[in-house]
Amino acid sequence: MPERHAPPRRIVLVGFMGCGKTSVGRALAERLGWEFRDLDALIEQRAGSSIAAIFQTRGEAAFRDEERAAAAALSGLERIVIATGGGAFAEPATRELLQQGSLSVFLHCAFDVLLGRIPADGRRPLAANRETMRRLYAEREPAYRLADRVVDASRALPRELAAEIARGLGIERFEATPGA
Numbered sequence: 001m002p003e004r005h006a007p008p009r010r011i012v013l014v015g016f017m018g019c020g021k022t023s024v025g026r027a028l029a030e031r032l033g034w035e036f037r038d039l040d041a042l043i044e045q046r047a048g049s050s051i052a053a054i055f056q057t058r059g060e061a062a063f064r065d066e067e068r069a070a071a072a073a074l075s076g077l078e079r080i081v082i083a084t085g086g087g088a089f090a091e092p093a094t095r096e097l098l099q100q101g102s103l104s105v106f107l108h109c110a111f112d113v114l115l116g117r118i119p120a121d122g123r124r125p126l127a128a129n130r131e132t133m134r135r136l137y138a139e140r141e142p143a144y145r146l147a148d149r150v151v152d153a154s155r156a157l158p159r160e161l162a163a164e165i166a167r168g169l170g171i172e173r174f175e176a177t178p179g180a
């Protein structure tokens, strides 16, 4: 019996800051003809302020509440690719919401590669220093590994990774857009 008769309703990309969730998510959504949603962008839209401002004025716990509510808001939608923020899948309640009816993919990337990709522009409050990042990376990796699939995101381009994910899931057979 084939492993899967129908595609998942949603594909959720997880992994540490800088692993490429947004760029791969966009490329994957385009490839499948699905909608792309970025969880961080949705949080900012719902809160009417930037993530940095939420952290600064209300603290991380409030941000995690917003993040969980945003994940819940997407949990009924179909044919969407969701790029999550780096901490979302490490929060059990948020992870549970993201996993429902979805196929999750961990974009694995070596820590040193991530360091080179994350700009120190203040937009990521938890990327303020290397030691915090190293600790978070180690703490979160076991949660990321709870994803249904793992791909190596250290070197490949977003389009290549999107193609690898789509092929690996066998989704194009069901959902490719005509002429794609």
Ligand code: S3P
Binding pocket: 015, 016, 017, 018, 021, 040, 051, 084, 085, 086, 087, 088, 123, 124, 125, 126
């Ligand atoms: C966070 C990662 C960010 C954003 C917020 C918190 C984290 O998303 O959600 O700054 O806890 O790792 P990216 O992974 O898209 O940078």
